[in-house]
Amino acid sequence: MTFLLVLTVFVGLLCTLDLLLTLGVIKRLREHTELLAAARSAPPAAQVGDTIGEFHTVAVDGSPVGADALRGETLVGFFSPTCRPCQEKLPRFAELAAARGGRRAGALAVVVTEEDDAAEFVAALEPVARVVVEQRQGPVGRAFKAHSFPTVLMVESDGERLPVVTDSRVALDVPAGTSA
Structure with a gap:
């Protein structure tokens, strides 16, 4: 009986750890998605009507x-x-x-x-x-x-x-x- 209790606690902790890691991966994927969306929406260079800076x-x-x-x-x-x-x-x-x-x-x-x-x-x-x-x-x-x-x-x-x-x-x- 003790063995089943220890095994159940171990599986529960393992699932909790897996859940935390999965949530961390999801958070990083959202951050990367936002970065990619921002990069895609930026124009490749100055646009019509923009003044070119000094160089x-x-x-x-x-x-x-x-x-x-x-x-x-x-x-x-x-x-x-x-x-x-x-x-x-x-x-x-x-x-x-x-x-x-x-x-x-x-x-x-x-x-x-x-x-x-x-x-x-x-x-x-x-x-x-x-x-x-x-x-x-x-x-x-x-x-x-x-x-x-x-x-x-x-x-x-x-x-x-x-x-x-x-x-x-x-x-x-x-x-x-x-x-x-």
């Missing part, structure tokens, strides 16, 4: 790049060498930048990487755009609130005020001359 950095050619240097309409792209869609859309961005009359000042490309793997992207972009290589959440990324890749924006500034986003969904999968 100062140096392009790969050594020239200074800042918000005040973005004059007129400027095509801005954020790419990461580890991102497959970036690799697929990079040639189209270069084509769009080249179509802007060959003025490198009309396009800014930001290659976001934590390693030394930007050479291929820089080589493809440098003839048609000012190119900046920076780590995630570098000065340009913070100013444009860019955290998804590829991100392509159109900004405009008269040189006296900070640039404003005029298009936050520049289509890179549409042939030139076709409207999205």
Whole structure:
């Protein structure tokens, strides 16, 4: 009889422990669900009408790049060498930048990487755009609130005020001359 009593108490304690652990797992799953929902609802970058913050950095050619240097309409792209869609859309961005009359000042490309793997992207972009290589959440990324890749924006500034986003969904999968 004592054996059955001890066994019943042991099973009861084991079930209580299992219940507590299950409740802990459920709580963590709810927290993760909330975090994922918040991440999905955040836009990939600044949106139409947003003013771009101040930033100062140096392009790969050594020239200074800042918000005040973005004059007129400027095509801005954020790419990461580890991102497959970036690799697929990079040639189209270069084509769009080249179509802007060959003025490198009309396009800014930001290659976001934590390693030394930007050479291929820089080589493809440098003839048609000012190119900046920076780590995630570098000065340009913070100013444009860019955290998804590829991100392509159109900004405009008269040189006296900070640039404003005029298009936050520049289509890179549409042939030139076709409207999205």
